[in-house]
Amino acid sequence: MSRIYINGISSISPQPENIFEGGGIEKYQENVIPALDQDYKSLIRPIMLRRMSKAVKMGLFCSKKALLDAMIDLPDAIMVGTGQGCLQDTEKFMTSMLSSDEGLLSPTSFIQSTHNTVGGQIALDLKCTGYNMTFTQNSVSFESALLDAMLQFSTENDLSSILVGGVDETSHAFTGFQNLDGQLKEKSTGNIDLLRSKSPGTIFSETASFFVLGSQRSGNSYAELKAVEIINSIEVNRIEETIERFLQRNNLNVSDIDTVILGNNGDSRYDTYYHEIQEKLFNDTAQLAYKHLVGENNSVSAYAFWLASKILKEERIPRVFKLNDLNCSQPRKILMYNQYLGKNHGLILLEKL
Amino acid sequence: MKGVAVTGMGIVSSIGNNLEETLDSLKKAENGIDFPEIFKTSHSHLPVGEIKISDSQFRNLLKISPGQAYTRATMLGVFAIRQILDNTGMKEFSSDTGIISGTSVGGIDYTERYFHDFENDPEKRKFIQTQHPGFSTEMIAAYFGLKDFVSTISTACSSSANAIMMGARMIESGKLKRVIVGGSDCLTKFTLNGFNSLMILSDNKCKPFDEGRDGLNLGEAAAYILLEAEDCIDDKKVIGRVAGYGNANDAFHQTASSENGEGAFLAIFKAMKKAGISPQDIDYINAHGTGTKNNDLSESIAMKRAFGTKIPDFSSTKAFTGHTLGAAGAVEAVFSLLSLQEQEIFPNLNFEKRMDDTALMPVTQPKKKKLNSILSNSFGFGGNCTSLIFQKDE
Numbered sequence: 001m002s003r004i005y006i007n008g009i010s011s012i013s014p015q016p017e018n019i020f021e022g023g024g025i026e027k028y029q030e031n032v033i034p035a036l037d038q039d040y041k042s043l044i045r046p047i048m049l050r051r052m053s054k055a056v057k058m059g060l061f062c063s064k065k066a067l068l069d070a071m072i073d074l075p076d077a078i079m080v081g082t083g084q085g086c087l088q089d090t091e092k093f094m095t096s097m098l099s100s101d102e103g104l105l106s107p108t109s110f111i112q113s114t115h116n117t118v119g120g121q122i123a124l125d126l127k128c129t130g131y132n133m134t135f136t137q138n139s140v141s142f143e144s145a146l147l148d149a150m151l152q153f154s155t156e157n158d159l160s161s162i163l164v165g166g167v168d169e170t171s172h173a174f175t176g177f178q179n180l181d182g183q184l185k186e187k188s189t190g191n192i193d194l195l196r197s198k199s200p201g202t203i204f205s206e207t208a209s210f211f212v213l214g215s216q217r218s219g220n221s222y223a224e225l226k227a228v229e230i231i232n233s234i235e236v237n238r239i240e241e242t243i244e245r246f247l248q249r250n251n252l253n254v255s256d257i258d259t260v261i262l263g264n265n266g267d268s269r270y271d272t273y274y275h276e277i278q279e280k281l282f283n284d285t286a287q288l289a290y291k292h293l294v295g296e297n298n299s300v301s302a303y304a305f306w307l308a309s310k311i312l313k314e315e316r317i318p319r320v321f322k323l324n325d326l327n328c329s330q331p332r333k334i335l336m337y338n339q340y341l342g343k344n345h346g347l348i349l350l351e352k353l
Numbered sequence: 354m355k356g357v358a359v360t361g362m363g364i365v366s367s368i369g370n371n372l373e374e375t376l377d378s379l380k381k382a383e384n385g386i387d388f389p390e391i392f393k394t395s396h397s398h399l400p401v402g403e404i405k406i407s408d409s410q411f412r413n414l415l416k417i418s419p420g421q422a423y424t425r426a427t428m429l430g431v432f433a434i435r436q437i438l439d440n441t442g443m444k445e446f447s448s449d450t451g452i453i454s455g456t457s458v459g460g461i462d463y464t465e466r467y468f469h470d471f472e473n474d475p476e477k478r479k480f481i482q483t484q485h486p487g488f489s490t491e492m493i494a495a496y497f498g499l500k501d502f503v504s505t506i507s508t509a510c511s512s513s514a515n516a517i518m519m520g521a522r523m524i525e526s527g528k529l530k531r532v533i534v535g536g537s538d539c540l541t542k543f544t545l546n547g548f549n550s551l552m553i554l555s556d557n558k559c560k561p562f563d564e565g566r567d568g569l570n571l572g573e574a575a576a577y578i579l580l581e582a583e584d585c586i587d588d589k590k591v592i593g594r595v596a597g598y599g600n601a602n603d604a605f606h607q608t609a610s611s612e613n614g615e616g617a618f619l620a621i622f623k624a625m626k627k628a629g630i631s632p633q634d635i636d637y638i639n640a641h642g643t644g645t646k647n648n649d650l651s652e653s654i655a656m657k658r659a660f661g662t663k664i665p666d667f668s669s670t671k672a673f674t675g676h677t678l679g680a681a682g683a684v685e686a687v688f689s690l691l692s693l694q695e696q697e698i699f700p701n702l703n704f705e706k707r708m709d710d711t712a713l714m715p716v717t718q719p720k721k722k723k724l725n726s727i728l729s730n731s732f733g734f735g736g737n738c739t740s741l742i743f744q745k746d747e
Contacts, residue, residue: 078602083485083487084485085485085486085507090461090543093543093546093547094461094464094465094468094543095468097465097542097543097546098465098468098469101395102394102395102396102542102546104550105546105547105549105550106550107547107550107551107608110543110546110547110550110551111547111551111607111608111734112607113547114457114507114508114509114733114734114735115457115486115507115508115509116507116508116509116733116734116735116737117607117734117735119508119735119737120602120607120734120735120736120737121607121735123602123604123735123736124604124605124606124607124736126604127604128602128604129601129602129603129604129615129616129619130601130602131600131601131602132508132600132601132602132735132736132737133506133508133515133519133600134506134507134508134735135504135505135506135507136485136486136487136505136506136507137487137490137503137504137505138485138487138488138491140504141487144504144505147528148519148522151519151522151523151526151528154526155522155525155526173468174484177471177478177481178481180471180472180478180481181478181481181482230502230503230504231500231501231502232491232494232499232500232501232502232503233491233495233500234500343491344487344491344503
């Protein structure tokens, strides 16, 4: 099988991108945290910006930055993962429809409510007529998109670069419903203390992370994408063997993995999945987490992908991400594991070039 | 052997609750469009393709307890997939079977119903997560005890065509041995009002490819097919093969199709390339043909570009079922497979007069014909264009 390189990256989250370079950490007390504002108009025309929801803005901006990073003008294909899609426009259309009792409605928010709005708008902006796909499978939406990108590289000979990313936004009513559903913490916890929390629920956020994957290594390459798998449902006591089997399929042992990036989100009901492997399988491995910095959402595993790409290129791990005291001076193989509410488990394996 | 084997299929739409009823309606040219009876909307004057089984009837039929959060689209999906078991004589799907479902709005029908109730009625809150398409697929998977590979594609009206394409790739790459692919969408106020606000719903029965076409009818449906790798087929009957697929983006407008049909043309071209066939090898096109001014013109131009003066027999079957949005690609995949099985083209209903601009003439009566390769088009918002090619098993 041909090799796949990560040639460009970009991320928007509640933390500045220079967090990796030792920039300040943003602290939040709220349980719903927005992505940091960007200089959107530096890359998107103001007339377009006005109509765009947060997800579209973040997705397009991030895509353009990743392409600039990779020095690519036009990708051959675009794949987007979004667990909840364009919540803001969906909410806008639904509330006006309900409050007017199906009266006269403006179509603007409806046409921007479909899940593939971000992917479609990126294509429109780049004039990219290539393959365009949107996956929406809860916390493995980004992993599904990655998997599709890998399939594309293995089946289409003439592909040189694919833009792939994950994006999710929050909205007032719908994110409020998640609170009623017990997905958010009842009390203010603060992001920095999230992983020490002993209560149910988590904090929700907005993020976007996009990547340019290429069939050729470039001067800017970050790492190599080795494998992706999704599993819908596993019992806690079977997570160890599931991960071991995943590694075996990739001809690796647990000891080959020098860093794991885990999706701990402080939800006492489901962090047991991570604790199980932290205490056993990866007891001797450097363990990292990120949701105490950027919060939880259905495509936030793309942020872990961004983090892993940076670590493998720069060969260092900023302290703020560390879950244990083990150091890894020369990170070579990074495994990412994430799940949400005990379902939709995703595994991603990256390797140093 | 070329293409991925289809070894099972199931469907529910306004023209039938199973394959037999569906085929009967198609052969008799009987449409399923009328005014809504079960679906509650202020726009009850708009004709739709409605399945005349209520949610509570579905719950009973499928033995789903009221405590379980199954929305209508999810139950339609379960109902269609159960037929695959019935039709193939399997007791259950083997545990390594994956599922990839396509849907545009998932369970938003319950979100719009309970939007103002969630706050004060904890009983209703089990329907909070059901809004999301991925949750709908998980609930379908859970009904059949499938725990492994579960994913969802949402690219508006090409969702389930894309799910079929993704499934075929998963089989071809060896990542899965078996996968259920297709899609489900039900009538919702959200989509009906959305399309109404775009002023593309017809007050009458839709007339695809007709000069006087004035919009589409919405419909609801679920359709799924089972794809299996060669070494799993054994003595099972191969209904047909997914021989080609292609997806491209029109990159023209969020909702409207381009004047030159670029996305559609590229998708058709890619699908033929994948199947390794030439334009003259296509025996019939099951067109997207929604009945809107914009789509039918753009698609006609794309067909002219792809096939030149020798445009194959084509018809849109949207006038039977209405436009079933995310499910449409899978519904028309099943229709295409039935066409291959029966060696018969199902007609483009309600057609009177050729379009001035392109003068294309669809097949308007049931037509027996030797059919080896069928092209099926599905186009969606966001410029998403997908073409699939189904071939007879040789």
